[in-house]
Amino acid sequence: MNATPTNMTTLLLSEEQTMLADSARKWVARHGAPTSSEAGDAERWRSMAELGWLALPLPEALGGLGGSTVDLCTLAEALGQAAQPTPWVAAAVLGAGLLAQAAPEAVAAEWAPLLAEGHRCVAFAAFEPGAHRVLSPQLTTAQRTAGGWQLHGSKALVLGGPADAWLLLARLHDRHDELGYFLLPRSAPGLRVESGRLVDGQPVCTLQLQGVQLHGALRTGPAEDLLAMADTAQARATLAHGAELVGAMAQALQLTLDYLKTRRQFGKPIAANQVVQHRLVDLHVQIEEARAITRAAAAVFDGATLPLRRRWCAAAAACVAQAAHHQWEEVLQLHGAIAMTQEHDIGRYIKRLAVGRQLHGDAHGHLARLADLSLPNTD
C-alpha cells in the first residue's frame, strides 16, 4: 500500500494568495470608506492598477499576471469586505478578461497595457433588456457595410462603471448561425449611453445602438463558439462576484457580532440570549460553507472538465445567492431598527447583499441548471 498522496493541498490558499488577501484587506481599510465622487473612484482605480490588480486577470502573454481563478476570488473576497462597489469584477475580470480572449492578437496587445495600468476601462455589455441572464443576443444586430459594420439594438444592466468602451455580442445580419464580438468606444456615433446606479450604489448603464458605425469586428464566427467564450468569462466573473459577496457577508456578520455584544437590553448584551446565539452560529456556518464551495469551484474552474466546472459553478452561485439573501435579512433583523437607517454602516452591506444575490442570477436559476446537470432527462 503505497498511495500516500503528496502535496494534497488543493483548496488551501498559497502563501502568495494569503499575502494578496492581506494586502487587499489593508487596501480596503485605507480606501474602502464610501465615497460617491468620481474623483474618489478614479483614485481607487489608479491605486488598484499600481498594485497589479488590474493586470491580475490578464494573460501573461499580453503582459498580464495570468492570475488563477482562485487568485481572482481571493482578491474579490477581500475587496468585498468593504461592500464598496468597485467595478473590479465587472471591468477587470469580465470586461478585460473577455477582451483579451475575443480580440485578435494585435488588438488585445494594444489594449492590455492600457487596461492593466488603468488608463482604459472596458466592460462587457452582456445582456439585453428583459433578458438579463441570456447571453445570446436577440435585439442587437450587425450588418456589413462598405466601410465595416453598422450596429443596431440595445444592451441593459451593463455593469463596470464609466467604461471607455464596451464589448458586446451581436447577431450577424447576413449569417443566422454566426455572431460577432464588437468593441464600441464611448464616443462612437449612434451610441447613446444612459447612466444610473443600482440600489447599492454601483454604476450601471443602458446602451442604445442606433446605426453605430464600426470599422471592424473583433471576431466573427459560429454562434456556439462565441457564446461558449462569453459563457466561460461570465462564469468566472460570477465566481469572483460570489467571492466578493462572501467577503461582504463576513464583514456584515462581524459588524453584527460587535453590535450585539455591546448593545444591552433587559440588563444583558443581546448576544447573551441563546436564541440569538444560535442564529449567529447559523450565519457563521453558512458563510464558511459559501466560502468553501466558492473556493472549490474556483479550484475546479481552471482544471476540470466542462461538465464538472459547470456543476461546481452552478452550485457555488446558488449557495452564495441563498446565503446573501439569508444574511442580509438576518443581520437587519438582529440589528433592529438601527439597521433601517441610511446612515448606519450595516445598511451598505444589506443593500450590497440584497443586490448581489440577484445580480449574477438568483438561486433558483442556478439550481435549475444544477438539476439539469445531475438529473438529465431520459426522454
Place this chain on the structure above:
Amino acid sequence: MFDTPELSAFRTQVRQFVQTQLPADLRETVRHGRQPVLAQYLAWHDALVAQGWLVPHWPQAWGGCDWTMAQQMVFDEELALHDAPELNSITFNMIGPVLMRYGSPAQQARFLPAIASGRQWWCQGYSEPNAGSDLASLGTQARRDGDHYVVNGSKIWTSFAQYADWMFCLVRTDREAQPQQGISFLLIDMKTPGITVRPIVGIHGWVVFNEVFLDDVRVPAELLVGAENQGWTVAKSLLEFERLKLARVGENKRRMARARAAAIRRGADGTRVADQPWFRQRFAQLDMQLMALEANATLFVERSQAGERLGAEVSMLKLRGSRLIQLWEELTLDALGPDALVLDPAALVDGDGTHDWLAGTASSRRFLARGYTIAGGSSEIQHNILAKQVLGL
C-alpha cells in the same frame, strides 16, 4: 472530487476492494436497509483485516497504515457508496485512539491488538437516564474496594451494547467534587457478573440502543484509564480525526444515490418523479448543500494535514452533515410516495426479505437518520459550542 492523481488511484483501489471483498449477503442487507447481525460485521472485519485495512488510520505500530485524513475520507466514501455498513466508530475511532493517548502500556498491549483483529466489539457507556448530552450530571458510582472498583448505576442509549465485549464507561468516583470533576474512565468486560443489557427497539425497528444496568460490578483497578477523577478529560478528547469524519460526506452521498434511484424509476403511468419540478428543485438544493459540505470538510482536512490544530469550529461539519442526511431521507420518502408507508417485516429486528429494496425499509431509514442530530452531542449542543468557542459569545 478534489483527488490528486495519487488519491484517485487510491480511490480506484479501494473501490475494487469493496466491490470484490464485501460479503454478498452483507451488501444485500445494507442495500435493503436492514440491520446487519454481528456475524456479518465480523466477516467484513475479517476481509478488512486480510487487506490490512480495518484500522488504516491508526499508526503502523498498532497495525494501521498511517493513512492521511484525505485517504481515510476517500476510504469511508467508497465503502459507503458500495453498500458496506458503517464500521463501529466507537470501537475503531474512539476507544482505540483514546487508549493510544491515555492508556497504560499494559492496557495498550492488551486491547489494541484485539481491536485491530476485528474480533473485539466495544460500546460506550456515557449517557444515563438523567445525563444525555449533559454528562456532568452523571450518576453511576464507582467505589474503590481494594484493587477493584465496584460499579453501580445504569447507562442508556448505549449503541450496540448487545454486540459488545467491552464497554468504556464514565463513572463517578468522587461525589463531593464539582460536577465535571470526580468522573473516571473505566474499561468494563461485558461478561462481568452484575451487568444486564436490555435492548431498546427503536421506532425504526432496529436495535441500536440498549440500557445497561450495572449492579455491584467489580472492575479491576488496572482498567482505569488516566488518573482517577480525570475521566472528563479523557472523555472529551474526542480526537480531531473523529470530528472531521462526522461530516459524513460518504454517508450523504450514499443517500443521494438512493434519492436519485427512487426518483428515476418509471411509475405505472410511465412518468418519473425525477421530471417533476418540485423534485428537481429539492434535489438540486441538497446536491448543492452536499457539495458545500464536501468543500468545507476538504478545507478542514487540508488545514489539519498542513499541521494546523483545529478547534471547536469543526463542530460545524457534524451540525451540517447530520442534518443533511435527514433531508435526503425525507426527499427519498417523498419520491417513493405512499409505497414507503407499508410496513415491511424486513425493516424489523431479525426481519427477512423485502418487497422492494428502496421502499421496503425507507421509513425505517428515515427514523434511523434522526439519531444523527441527537447522538454525539445534539445539534443544539453543537450550536452552543460554536457560539461560545468560535464566536466568543
